[in-house]
Amino acid sequence: MTPAAPPPSRLRFRLDPWAAEYGSELPLSDPAGTVPAAVDATVERPAEAWEPLRPGPAAEEPARLVFVDGVRRIEARVLARDGERVIPGAFGTYAVGAVVVEAGRAAAWGACRVSRVLVLGAGASLPESYVVPSGAAYRPVSAADDDPDAPVRRLQEEMRLAEETLGEEESRAAGTLVVADGPLRFRDARGAAVGYVKRLFERHGVPLPVLAALAPGTRTPLIALEGDRFRRYTWFLRLAARGPADFDLAGIVRLEVAETVGLDAAKRLADGTARRLPGFAPSRQRDPRSPQNLLPIGALEQRLRREMGDPALARRHIETALAREARA
């Protein structure tokens, strides 16, 4: 646990004394403008025959569900001067993990990976990891933009990458269905992964009355969708009955699967998830993001935050390292 040596770079950065998360609370959903367009809403049913679909008892349920999710946080924001240029940066930590749910068994923890990064904007970077007195090493990462939120977006991207890697790994095991948080990021030809989108920003042309009419455990017919990197099938699913005061879309999630799995496999997955996922919905008392933030995901997020360590302590170590460096 030797004190961190100042980075060899002449780039001297100092703490932005405001608490890390101030100003960074932008939703960081999928960046605007990348909403994929619906290409075909009639792959499963002709438009006039659209109605909520309730999977029959024969619907195939995945034997092994793996929920994959990640959390991230900014621990300290920093600013560096490069001549007249001010470079934004951030110390951040993210963690990705999995929960494995097998039929007839208790839900169990899967992998858990914690990473710490130091993101610098404006294309700046450090040559090696920045080590703080606790021994934690922050891997240097560079963001191209120089706006104040660029480091946060980069951190988010790092976390998404890690989720993608973990999701893909988990999907290789036989009989597994990975439920990955957010839009599906890797192409999967075997029907072993679905993307799970908690918040509905885009209805993909599905009329509001159709969504409003979804009962718990029912889904919409499939829609073929153009997407980032690959095409996919998507469907909407209502997890739980909405409360008396809720908006029409409360309790609805969107799932998607790579088009390469084929229409039949996509239908099976849609039915399987419609039967299986409502059982994981938490009560509203338990989770303010009920019912979309499924029980395994909520518990996983809690665990991942614990694995990341105490944020105040992390910030203190970073401050100490920076202060030592400034004095040196």
Added chain:
Amino acid sequence: METGHGGVNPAGLVLGSVDATPLEFWIGVPEGSRVQLDDLVCVETTLADSSTVRFFGVVDVVRKRYEGQAFDSDAFRHAEGTLPVDVSYAAHVAVTRIEPEVFVPPHPGDPARIVAGAEFEQALYFDRMAKKIAIGLTRSGEPVYANLEFLDGTRGAHLSISGVSGVATKTSYASFLLYSLFHSEALGADAANTKALVFNVKGEDLLWLDRENVRLDEKARAGYAKLGLPAGPFKSVGLYAPAGAGATPMPDVGSRQEGVRPYLWTLRELCEQRLLRFAFADAEDARGQLGFVVERVESELAKLAKELPKDEAGIVIEGMVCRTFDEFVDAVASPWLDALMARGNYASGTVDAFRRRLYGIAPRLAPLVRGDASASQYPVSWASHQVTVVDIHKLHATAQMFVVGVLLKRMMAEREARGSNRPLVFVVLDELNKYAPREGWSPIRDLIRDIAERGRSLGVCLMGAQQTASEVEKRVIANAAIKVVGRLDAAESERAEYGFLSKVARLRSNLLQPGTMIVSQPEIPTPVLLGFPFPSWATRADEAAAPPPDPAQARRDLFSRIK
């Protein structure tokens, strides 16, 4: 930092999420390990100067819960397989010993291991006991000892057993302790002359001590073996039962006659030794002037006894020779009494009350106090056997008081005359709340308090038992070096008399099963829960093995056959 070693699989690690202190700390138990209540653990911590400190302690709380979860429904969500959880399994350790005595806290993350054998003995200070007696087994089967120096008067004396009747197994435990004393090497040089006087207050449990228990199973035998004790009956037992009402004194007992000797006192002894007060030992007798009247009568009778011929067992009052207790009562209650009292300043009401009481006790004491020629042949003698059992369970309360009072008085008189604290005598008496009640006065209460206070220097160790220590004379309880509880009533366990129990031990005392006791002794800072093996001596007729053949009887049988 290297912080001690816990072997390959430590039972747990010292937790850092709650304070770890030198006197108590929590350990987290990993999956696959088991730590239970009463386990003794050792944590070794390394100090900055690389010296190590070992903390020994006993587990007094174990708990599991979901970590970081706040909803009761989590258990249901987990059971249906939708919620992953972490279970936190932790044990609280009450420290018993720190070696060396450096009072630093253990380091969070230090491994804890469950100790056995030599380290177990160290944890409970058995290694420091020069003279120790086996007092039971922990649930993990390790023998537990008490320091004999706290019983034999060297550093303390007396033992007090409290517990609910019927479930607390007080009498069984007291007899087990006696068995351990007399059938091990514990007493050393004192073994030869040490005696025990046991009052059988309830049932006939103690009248079979000298017979092997046929129901003893292998498990119990193994228990005795672990304790280093033979499994068998008491080797040397004298049994006494009160004489029945018949003209020829016969022991008045139910299930057993053979080998039981009747006991009674002579009228002469009653007068000579001033024993009449023990017939007036009821709480109500303590009120008013009655005590003075009794004393006055006693001293006059003592004078009369001095004038008796040497081998007279009765008493002569105003020329009337009394051979039975009834005659004695008639003679005392006669105008002789009025004449005697006339000399003092006694209210006539008090004298009448004395008379009424005297007639009241006559039927109770008549079989026990006699004046015929053979009456002097039936004394209780505790010198001839290691353990002498005096049965009083069938006697009326007044007679029970009388027997206990008279025998204890004789015991103390003997010890005072000897003026030494050896040889040792153990006195086992149940129902102390009757004989030495906290409220009220009686001559027996004074005697028992005297034993509690001076017994240590006179070599008398009281093994007292009671349902409720809170109702026994304070000094009797306070003087007991070793305190034992069996099952306690919930309200009783909250009383200050059980301050030696930890909070957890109090709760557990409400659940103790027969055969399990909690023992507190001066050297061990925590009460220890232990069990004692099933008696290897009989406690009732159907458990008793046939008596060993008596050679004299065998010879007589042989001759009878020849004829």
